[in-house]
Amino acid sequence: MVKLKLGYPEDPDYQERLEEFEARIARGEKIEPGDWMPAEYRRQLIRMISQHAHSEWVGMLPEGAWITRAPSLRRKLILLAKVQDEAGHGQYLYHAAETLGITREEMVEALLSGKAKYSNIFNYPTLTWADVGIIGWLVDGMAIKNQTMLAQCSYGPYSRAMVRICAEETFHHKQGKEAVLLYARGSKKQRQMVQDALNRWWWPTLMMAGPHDTDSPHTPLLLRWGIKTKTNDQVRQEFLNEHVPELLEAGLTIPDPDLRYDEKTGNWIHGPIPWDDFWKVIHGEGPMNRHRLMARRRAHEEERWVREALEAYGKRRLAQAAD
Amino acid sequence: MLEAYLKDALVARITAWADDELILAQRLSEWVGHAPILEEDIAIANLAQDELGHTKVWLGLRQELDGADPDRLVYFRDPLEFQNAVLVELPKGDWAFTMVRQYLFDAYENLWLKEATQSAYAPLAEAASRLLKEERFHLKHSSLWVERLGQGTEESHRRAQEALETLFPYVRQLFQPLPGDEALVEAGVVPDLRALEAPYLEEVTAHLVRSGLRPPEGGYVPKSRQEHTEYLWSLLAEMQSVARWDPEAQAW
Numbered sequence: 001m002v003k004l005k006l007g008y009p010e011d012p013d014y015q016e017r018l019e020e021f022e023a024r025i026a027r028g029e030k031i032e033p034g035d036w037m038p039a040e041y042r043r044q045l046i047r048m049i050s051q052h053a054h055s056e057w058v059g060m061l062p063e064g065a066w067i068t069r070a071p072s073l074r075r076k077l078i079l080l081a082k083v084q085d086e087a088g089h090g091q092y093l094y095h096a097a098e099t100l101g102i103t104r105e106e107m108v109e110a111l112l113s114g115k116a117k118y119s120n121i122f123n124y125p126t127l128t129w130a131d132v133g134i135i136g137w138l139v140d141g142m143a144i145k146n147q148t149m150l151a152q153c154s155y156g157p158y159s160r161a162m163v164r165i166c167a168e169e170t171f172h173h174k175q176g177k178e179a180v181l182l183y184a185r186g187s188k189k190q191r192q193m194v195q196d197a198l199n200r201w202w203w204p205t206l207m208m209a210g211p212h213d214t215d216s217p218h219t220p221l222l223l224r225w226g227i228k229t230k231t232n233d234q235v236r237q238e239f240l241n242e243h244v245p246e247l248l249e250a251g252l253t254i255p256d257p258d259l260r261y262d263e264k265t266g267n268w269i270h271g272p273i274p275w276d277d278f279w280k281v282i283h284g285e286g287p288m289n290r291h292r293l294m295a296r297r298r299a300h301e302e303e304r305w306v307r308e309a310l311e312a313y314g315k316r317r318l319a320q321a322a323d
Numbered sequence: 324m325l326e327a328y329l330k331d332a333l334v335a336r337i338t339a340w341a342d343d344e345l346i347l348a349q350r351l352s353e354w355v356g357h358a359p360i361l362e363e364d365i366a367i368a369n370l371a372q373d374e375l376g377h378t379k380v381w382l383g384l385r386q387e388l389d390g391a392d393p394d395r396l397v398y399f400r401d402p403l404e405f406q407n408a409v410l411v412e413l414p415k416g417d418w419a420f421t422m423v424r425q426y427l428f429d430a431y432e433n434l435w436l437k438e439a440t441q442s443a444y445a446p447l448a449e450a451a452s453r454l455l456k457e458e459r460f461h462l463k464h465s466s467l468w469v470e471r472l473g474q475g476t477e478e479s480h481r482r483a484q485e486a487l488e489t490l491f492p493y494v495r496q497l498f499q500p501l502p503g504d505e506a507l508v509e510a511g512v513v514p515d516l517r518a519l520e521a522p523y524l525e526e527v528t529a530h531l532v533r534s535g536l537r538p539p540e541g542g543y544v545p546k547s548r549q550e551h552t553e554y555l556w557s558l559l560a561e562m563q564s565v566a567r568w569d570p571e572a573q574a575w
Contacts, residue, residue, distance in 0.1 A: 057361060064356035067371075068349060071566035071575040072394050073379055076352075077372060083355050084368035091361055129565045187571040295357065303359035305482070306418045309475025310360075316474060 002033040004101050006042060014038075025226040030156035033099040041225055042100050044218070045155055048227065049100075050107045053093035054118035056086045057111075058292050062126040063135060071129060078175050079132060085168045092164060096157040112297050120278065121208050123286035130183055130190075130197035136176015138198075138205045138243065144169045145239045146209065154226030177246070184250040198247070199255045206270060207278045209236035240268040325388070325444050329510055332503025333444070334389050335406070336513055338396070339501060339548055341381035342407035345397060346555075347428060348374035349562055350415045359418055366464060370425070373457045380450050387446065394575075398566035402556045406548045410493040412555045419472050419482035424490050426465035430527050431497050432458045438514030447512065466530055473534030484536055492542025494527075495520070499547060 007014050007021075017036055024031065031037055064083045070076035094104045110116035121139055126132065144166060151162035183194040210232035213219055222228040230238075245268075247254055258271025280286065325333065351371035358364040382393035410428060415421050436458055439451035472483040498520040500508075507513040528538050566575060 060356035060364065067352040067355055068561050069565050071398065073375065073382075073397060075575060077375055077379075080352065080355065080368050080372045080375065084365055084372070087356075087361055087364040087368065091365065094361070182574060187569055187573065189569040190572055299357045299359065303418055305476065305478045306359035306472075309472055309479030312479075313471040313475045 002099060002101075004042070005034065005036040006039040007036055008039050022224065025154045025224075029154075030159060031154050032156045038225075040221075041155075041227070044222060044225075044227055045158065046097055046100050046102055049093055049097040049158055050102070050110070051117050051119070053090050053097060053107065054111045054116055055122065056090035056093060058118045058122045058296065060086045060090075061292055061295055062122055062124070062288070063132055065126060066129060066132050069129065070132075075179070082136070082172050082175070085172070089161075089165045089168070092161040096161045099157045108300070112293070112300055114284070114293060117282070118292075119208060120281050120286065121204050122292060123281050123288045124200070124204050125288050127200070128193050128197060130180070130193040131201065133176050133179035133183060133194065134197040134201045136172050137180050138176070138201055139208065140169055140172045140176060141243055142205050142208045142235075142239050144173055145235050145242075149228065149230045149235060152226075152229045180252075181250050184252055195252060198252055202255050203274055203277070204281075206236060206239075206273055207275070209233070209239065211275070211278075236270075237267055240270060241266070244268040325512070326510065329503075329507055329512060330388055332501070332507050333447075333512060334385055334391075335501050335503055336507060337381050337385045337388075337447075339406040339408075341378045341385065341396075342405050343411050343428075343497075344374045344381065345378040346405070346407040346558065347411040347425075348372075348378065349558055350411065350413075350421070351425075353415050354421065367421075370461060370464075373461065377454050377457075380454065384446055384450055394566075398563045402551065402559050403549075405551070405555065405559070407551075407555075408493065408496045408548060409545050409550065409552055410490065410497065412552060412558060413490070413493075414554055416486065417482055419479065420486040420490070422465055422468040422472060423483055423486040425461070426469045426530075427490055427494050427527060428497075429458060429462040429465045430530075431494065431523060433462050434519050434523050434526070435514050435516060438519065441511075442513065443511035469530065469536070470534040473531070473536045480535060483534075487531065487536055488539045488542075491538050492544050494523070495544045496548070496550075498523070501548065 007017050011017075018038060021031070021036060021038065021041075031041075060083050063079065063086075067076065067079050067083065070079050094107060097107060098104065107116065111118065126135070147162050147166050147169060151159055151166055153159045153162065180194055180198075183190040185191075186194075210216060213231045213233045216232055219228065219231055223231070244254065244259065256271045258269075260269050261267075262269050281289065284290075348371045351367055351374065354367045355364060355371065358367050378397070379393060382391075382396060385391055385396075386393060410424060413420075413424070433455065436451045436455040440448050440455060442448040442451065469483065472479040474480070498516045500516060504513065504516070508515045531538050
């Protein structure tokens with residue numbers, strides 16, 4: 001493992017090094033694992049990258065539940081590939097976080113104990129097949145906006161993971177959009193199903209970008225250190241400007257009576273976001289919080305014996321090789 | 324070109340292969356998101372995709388013969404019309420059950436696909452070569468798992484042995500000929516499965532014993548591919564539920 005060089009505000013050379021560090025970021029240089037960094041930079045990155053990794057891993061559940069029910073061979077293959085990609089993204093991201101001197105085991109432990117967060121969006125249930133399409137188009141659409149921003153992040157391993165992930169997410173987004181557009185002009189039941197899915201996922205999707213900038217205390221520091229390169233509200237705005245016209249064009253109704261187009265700025269302006277709901281879900285009171293963690297814990301506990309067998313087998317092979 | 328009198332027999336044979344792959348892919352899919360480690364989530368999703376891809380290949384071959392639409396066959400046939408072997412429809416069980424089953428099935432597929440690459444029916448020979456490339460990887464993966472579990476801990480050994488005792492008798496069903504197989508074998512279109520049974524048993528027994536496992540004697544062997552277990556109906560009910568939910572839907 002790379003030896004970390006962490007700086008603390010009480011270090012005598014902290015100010016000097018911090019200025020150097022911030023100047024590197026301002027020049028657009030990437031910070032790499034062995035470079036000097038403020039301990040707080042590392043802490044913020046571990047928080048964000050591990051949350052992101054957990055989101056991929058937990059995020060396999062709501063869509064994965066529909067693999068066995070996908071209504072055509074083609075959709076089934078696409079969904080399998082998509083959920084597999086999510087597992088792969090989780091894997092890159094856990095590796096990216098490991099470069100900051102934390103182990104996968106520690107991160108998994110933090111998830112299973114309920115200490116670590118993952119994206120709130122996965123605490124909502126997938127009630128019908130149309131949810132899979134809406135998640136692909138809108139939820140992944142918002143994720144792409146966020147990840148494209150993070151691909152510019154100042155930390156090299158995170159930025160590079162994001163570049164790879166964005167390429168695959170683009171395919172997820174496309175297949176979701178294609179399905180939604182098909183159902184939006186499909187049979188009566190298909191049209192109802194896809195509208196219902198949009199009604200349920202719209203606000204949670206907008207909330208994915210995070211609280212408004214005025215309620216996001218970390219943002220200024222994250223921007224200064226290039227961990228984020230855009231604010232939550234900027235990311236949300238980009239999402240709206242791309243997706244609102246396309247959803248309307250598809251003949252769908254967006255469940256926001258206050259939604260309007262602002263001629264002056266060229267922006268789509270949303271009505272008040274139901275933040276109470278967001279805070280409830282983030283604090284564990286969402287419809288699926290307990291179920292998502294239960295599924296993760298169950299796999300972890302019930303299949304512990306498999307990991308033990310792997311370890312025992314590995315040790316035996318090593319011992320044989322040494323003989 | 325295929326002689327006309329062989330067409331129905333080949334359609335039946337190909338459908339049996341396609342159904343094996345389809346039902347196995349369905350069972351594998353149930354693991355996605357729930358595997359013992361993240362790396363195995365990736366691997367099992369990959370296996371399921373490959374098996375499902377093979378279903379598409381076989382049903383595509385069938386479509387060339389009789390025009391049947393692959394999605395209609397998958398989503399609108401009733402349980403008693405499915406021709407899969409019982410081995411693949413049994414519930415997924417624990418990781419040992421899933422991996423031992425996968426190994427037993429992969430070893431069988433590798434063996435007959437290798438023979439099928441010599442088929443006198445060119446589309447079948449080509450499909451077999453294509454599939455064989457992927458199946459070699461599957462066999463590598465599942466045979467290593469059998470070894471790891473067989474030689475891992477006392478618990479993993481016990482679980483793998485229990486799985487083997489349930490699963491092993493069913494492998495014999497894989498080698499049973501369908502009514503039309505004899506003519507196909509004679510024409511050199513499909514391999515003679517009965518002739519592959521002995522080499523198969525020899526190969527898998529050797530690997531199982533090396534892994535510290537004992538293939539059981541005896542056990543119930545289904546008499547034909549008409550036989551199924553109670554598990555098939557619910558597997559298909561789930562698989563077909565969305566496709567059958569709206570009779571007016573033109574496309575999914």
